[in-house]
Amino acid sequence: MLTSLLDNDFYKITMQNAVIKRFPYAQARYAFINRGEHHFPDGFGAVLRREVDKMAALRLSNEEKRYLQVTCPYLDPTYLDFLAGFHYDPSEVIIEQQGHDLSVVIEGPWYRTILWEVPLMALISELWYQLRDVIVSREDDALVEQRTRDKIELYRRLGLKIAEFGTRRRFSFAIHDRVVGALHHYGGEAFSGTSNVLLAMRHGVKPIGTHAHEWFMFHGARFGFKMANSLALEHWVDVYRGDLGIALTDTFTSRVFFDSFDKKFAKLFDGVRHDSGDPIDFAAATIAHYERLGIDPLSKTIIFSDALTPEKVERIQTFCQNRIGMAFGIGTNFTNDVGVEPMNMVIKMVEARPEGQDWLPVIKLSDVPDKHTGDQDMISLAKRVLSLSRASV
Structure with missing residues (x-):
């Protein structure tokens, strides 16, 4: 179903470049979150597994590399050479289905696993309609x-x-x-x-x-919640020098x-x-x-x-x-404005292992409390550290 390494959101590429530059030894773990409590049909996990396995064959073409060279001059030649040699490793993705419940966990070096989230969600969404025989009129x-x-x-x-x-x-x-x-x-x-x-x-x-929540979430685990925003911004500037x-x-x-x-x-x-x-x-x-x-x-x-x-x-x-x-x-x-109900789901980083540290839960404190994600004990700790009252969050 996926035919190109570039069938992905641009900020995954820009963040991957920044991760390679700043945190090449970091490990990350992501998980699928079924916010809409969707019931997956029998065999969904097996079909998704086959599609994920096929992604190992995707490679950056010479034409795609030239496109990035011309369009994105802030992506330096060393990164583009890395991307030209990159391939997905399906062993980083664990897919399990129990009845109608689907579990997807991604684990491995952050600079590699960072590219999985968006194409996996696109696959889950497209297969969700295909395997339930939902068609557009x-x-x-x-x-x-x-x-x-x-x-x-x-x-x-x-x-x-x-x-x-x-x-x-x-x-x-x-x-x-x-x-x-x-x-x-x-x-x-x-x-x-x-x-x-x-x-x-x-x-x-x-x-x-530019960047996504995971960039700041990792900084929270690596440097603490008080310093997460300022160091995430500082490191972004260090890499991109005013671009993005x-x-x-x-x-x-x-x-x-x-x-x-x-x-x-x-x-x-x-x-x-x-x-x-x-x-x-x-x-x-x-x-x-x-x-x-x-x-x-x-x-x-x-x-x-x-x-x-x-x-x-x-x-x-x-x-x-x-x-x-x-x-x-x-x-x-x-x-997805085609007369069907869009899925309500996300894939989020849930744990990180900075160089020289143990695995730590990562969290997101949205401006909407119902969208807070991550370990509840860590969320409570972050609220105390950041002086966020229950009433305001």
Whole structure:
């Protein structure tokens, strides 16, 4: 089902490069989290196992390597040579099915295992429909391009910048490809690119992404919760020297992040990404933070990327217009708007083993308490260390 090493989100590649540079001996463990309590059909795990085993044959082509060289000059030749020699090791993925319950665990060197999350989720999502004989009606199939066109033309009329972030929970690769094609064809300047590197290359658009929660989660395990945000940002700057300058805010709540996002980082980074909690509250807090630091919010950008719909985007634009720069990353609403229910699932890093240390649980303290992930004892410890009251988190 997967045909290219680049059928992955761009921030997995940028983080892999950073991990190789900063933490080459770190180990990581990831787990599938079935938030929607989906019941998997008999044999699902076996089919997924076969697809994962096939991924061992994927290699970066010469054409793909040249594309990265030209498009991403901040990825140095040593990393691109590494990626050209990289292949997935299916033994790093343990898949078990008990009745209708599916367990997927990934374990191994962080610089290798970091690439599994997104393609595995894409496989699980596509197989979820295939093995349950869920098909797109002819009417819905015929409307894929039209629905995409209607959305991007609305955003274009509003003068917004929109990126596509929908690899994980897409209905299928074929639908995803058609959606990106329609966005490129009808979006004009409103369409800024896609997180999927293969489709960015195929359609001649920009690959979009910087880093994810796991970058900060690992720093929490390695350096402690108090230092996690500031050192994660510092190490990112060390690797990319001003490129890829959007900072993710909500690994240990945005309130804690802004305590570390001092004038140095606020000036160095082009902006921040919102991924949980009320977007209007977040925008107000971000604007106030920049103003306290004497920085014009209009010189910075918020990337909104949390379960966006056209209605939600319009509400955010109304609030942010002429107050702060804004752009939007839209995922499932683009790539799985075909008349079926999208899956509710994630794959998250759950443990890390920094060099010279034992395995430690890693956690995420979302701006929405129901989305906290990780070991409950470690979550409680982090709340105490970070002075987060029960009422606020």
